[in-house]
Amino acid sequence: MHDHTADLTQYEWPTCTACRKPLWENEYERQICRPCEDKTRVRLQELPGLFAQLDTTAALMRGASGGGAPTSGSKTPPIPPRLEVLNLVAAGGMATRLRDIEDAWRNRLGWTVAPWRGSPRQAVPEHVRFLLNNLPWAADAYDSVAQDVEDIRRLHAECAAAVANERKPGRVKTGLCPVRVDGQLCRAQLTAVATNHRIRCGTCGTEWGDLGAWRELRQQQDAVLAEAAGVAA
Structure with a gap:
């Protein structure tokens, strides 16, 4: 005589292959x-x-x-x-x-x-x-x-x-301010965040407000570095 009780104890209810939780009866396939x-x-x-x-x-x-x-x-x-x-x-x-x-x-x-x-x-x-x-x-x-x-x-x-x-962006340093104030370089530390188009110097108040202005800022900073390197040479 076939033991159906043994069959039931050995049966494994199907589970979700993603979360491993048992499937509902209408989900078993x-x-x-x-x-x-x-x-x-x-x-x-x-x-x-x-x-x-x-x-x-x-x-x-x-x-x-x-x-x-x-x-x-x-x-x-x-x-x-x-x-x-x-x-x-x-x-x-x-x-x-x-x-x-x-x-x-x-x-x-x-x-x-x-x-x-x-x-x-x-x-x-x-x-x-x-x-x-x-x-x-x-x-x-x-x-x-x-x-x-x-x-x-x-x-x-x-x-x-x-x-x-x-x-919640963090601020990063973007170089020194290259603006001259009364003949002297400002040289204040500039900072920026990736989600804001504006960089503003907290010392002299100069602003760079868009991507084109940022490129101009970079050129000005490189010019100051080149000038300093020439003086050092």
Whole structure:
């Protein structure tokens, strides 16, 4: 006689492959539970907005120095070089990480790889749109979806942390004030934050209010350094 009691004691109730919690009875054929799917959907929906904020900050960083590198001879970048921000918005950052997930899903579905989406700014919304449209399928039937859910969670956390840091930016030194007051160099320490276009000298009151003015400031500082080097020579 077959022992059905033994069968029941050996039975393992299916669990979500992402959070490992038991699935509800109406979820037992799914790969991940509905709460994990819902959280992933919200994170995907928020990624384009987070990217836009970080891309604006990265543009300020690159524009202020005329291409991302300090002017020759200068020791202090005009605004903080936030590597975590630059890494997220550059090629190989958010857009590439989302593309890799899209390509994995396309491969499992038997579709061609993702078409070229353009720059990271153009690509992120397109990759997100694909993933949102196909998330219900992945949640139900893609046996490797748990890793992608974790990758999306980690990517969202990195972006949210970078944006939060921008909301509470620290000040960094941006060189000495090169303005002459009554024939004497001011030489007060200047500071800036990545989210503010304005640099103001607290001693002489001179302001540099946009990216063009920041480049002019850098040129003035380099001129003072060159003049000092000539005197020293």
